[in-house]
Amino acid sequence: MSILDRAQQMFVNGKWQASNGAEMQAVDPSTGESFVTLRGASAEDVQQAAEASAAAFVTWGKTPSTLRAQYLRGFAKGLQDRAPELIDLLMRNNGKPKFEAEICLGDAVASFEYYATLADELDAKQDQQVHHAGGEHRGYVRHEPLGPVGMIVPWNFPLMTAAWKIAPALAAGCTVVLKTSEITPLTEFVLAEIAQDIDLPAGVLNILTGGAEAGIAMSAAPQFRKISFTGSNMTGGKVMSAVSDRCLPVALELGGKSPIIVTADADIAQAVELVSMGIFFNAGQACSATSRLIVDKSIEGDLIDALAAAAKGLNVGSPYNEASEMGPITSAQQFQKVKQYLAGARDDGLDCVAGGNARDNEPGFFVEPTIFRNVPHNNTIWREEVFGPVLATTTVSSEAEAIAVANDTHYGLVGAVVSREWDDGKRIADQLVAGQIFVNSPQVVYPDSAWGGFKSSGIGRELGPWGLSGYQGVKHILSPVAA
Template identity: 55%
Template sequence: MAARRHRPARRGQPLDRRHAGRDRARPRQPCRGRRAAAASAFPAWSRLSSRKRAEHLAAFAAGLGARRETLIELQMANNGKPRFEAELDISDAIATFEYYAEQATGLDARQGADVPVPDDGFRARLRQEPIGPVGLIVPWNFPLVTSAWKLAPALAAGCTVVLKTSEFTPFAELVYADIAAESGLPAGVLNIVTGAAEAGEALVANRLLRKVSFTGSNRVGALVMRSLSERTAPVSLELGGKSPILVFADADLDAAVDFIVGGMFTNAGQMCSATSRLLADKAILPALVEKLTARVSALKVGSPFEDGTEMGPLTTRPQFERVQQVLNDAGKDGLMPLTGGRTRDGGGFFIEPTVYLDVPDDHAIWRREIFGPVLAVRGFSDEDDAVRLANDTDYGLVATLVSPDKERTDRVAAALEAGMVWVNSQQVIFPQTSWGGFKASGIGRELGPWGLSAFTGVKHIVEAV
């Protein structure tokens, strides 16, 4: 199965959409028709055999594959991703649909599994049933990827969906409508709406939807949870991060630089998983910083359609302006970058990859999720100090460890408060493993069997025998 890799920049290189359509509702109720369609379609879709649902999921994987080159170029144009990143996005989405097609195939066979009970006079059986029509809200940084992570398990479980795209990057995800039409997906099973905050608010507030799965900022996630709490509806939240990468004294420094650059400057740092806090043993900190600064300052920043581009622009003007403000504030606070820290001349939403050394642990650059190409660096004195600094954050999404000492990496991985820990690795994400974090990084898990469980309810049947 293919896996997503947040690949480092390379050294030395530089229809009728009635059942899955664009939103055509009136401005005051931008999601009304789509929500009602999902609710009406749910009974029949939930009763369809899981094997038949698997066939539809496989059709989504095949449909994405057939449009691969078009979608790659669309991601490049709409998001500003260099080609190698856009290629990984499409591969990730295809792999996700393929995985959940496999999961759906055997779902019916697992229903009614016996549950041991301590009384021979009773028999208990387990069913996991679809929770109903659901709302899926996805962000602009990884179109197709975040939607596949939600859409595939929801459909596999037997839920019908209303998918709201980002208002900034809707184009790639609208292809799901074409694939649904081609594959004969029943009307109302997949519904796609576009729009900004108003569309999201209407989606979350509607009582026909029995759950909402949201990926985005903590600020908006809190609003989603607050709205759903009014009717005590369940929610899954995949939110932010301020993740550490820990480099120990025995690390291969060239490999460490690869992992740092890949974990921080992929997608111009617009990742919830960005390892934006570098913690390095003080014994090797000067040598590591020298290598890192040379590498980062040589990264080619430019249009995704230029040969050799290693980092593209930020995706949206609002995000560009937010990161600009962060850099301006850092200068006012007396922080001077080792490299970067400026916007690129000539226009566009380009910000130089930026590295700050010895950032105070109470500064916004150390504590806040910047969502841009801004790396903060500090040294640690020993393993306990490294773990303490790594865990001193409101978030707990991911972490990376760099050391050949397996006993140490096992020990530190167990001590870190993070939902995913990579050891001597780029950010590789398999559909079979979970995605999600601790603390303010969210509620629930995506991917793997946990992603499927997020769209099912547990039912036990206990009968006297």
């Protein structure tokens, strides 16, 4: 059965159930038309899922880690087996061109495979001995699962971000309730079908969707021992506030206004490629989008001319057009926000050298790849996260100035450097205040890397061993040496 044809749209305690919340529409952003109607979860639905996860944790938390690893490999295989359906869903509901949908799926598969490998070793590493100074006592260290976890994922990379959270949590021995975005509610439900196929114990993974009502209920459910959220700073702040009374651990992966520095000796062709990919991939709808270009003034003219030509030549269109290199904005709401930023830039008299317009005369939510040149550093386009294909540029006269301008933001998720010499790029990278720096590289994110930010870009890290440790608590057992 296709996920689009499923009448019951909530997966709780190993079973599909009807949800009781508000009606929702899944929309194709390339046409603006709805293609499926479903219901989100009510507060009561969320509570039921939280209780199921708490009951399942009693057993799942004690399941041998090697067995948990087998389940994770089952998820990886299940995703691969369903690749055509998932790619189509990502194209249809997110508006991703096929190559972007394939990247998203491949990343999800790799995440489950990676954490399966880590899970294989967890039990063998328990009870590591600590020899305390003085010699009268010895300690043993255990890494144990935190418990049931509530997870809220965004609409821009739904399947990928779900895998980044679910895989390490299940590997650690936690149970999960995942809320999908009401904008892109569908792809993660395939994980529920896979859970059934591989006979994952009931209640270990629960998946539902919904809007504000479900999100508020997720933050309030007393069964959860951690909340993991990816999304906007505004909503992340509300999640953090909601759990503060219980002093509950929270992981937040939030926004960014990331810089890309191009040095005086950089190769222009390479810089054009990396700058373009950094801002126009996924139509700029990425927390990691390098939306601030900081370029040495000695090459600014040549680089801007080449970038403008590249932006104007980018093929923007339906993901089902094989020639499309950039798809639409994913939702009508976000489309309107990007249009407001463009209108503000026009009102401010910014120098637009490419794009600058929404395609209001055609169906769907399309925005032209846009570049604003020499943007004042106090301008909204320079300071705020647009979450669209909009690049702001500025010039600098020195490396020190470039670093100072790059760090002049309350965000700190990503940074990028384009420089002919690796040593120069590395020196700059060392001084950028951000969680992930790309030097002469596109934004390739491996499952064994670390992902997360400094300052207002979030709390905690996903991926790598750091992602796993975020779902574990450390227990220290002490006894006399003679014991």
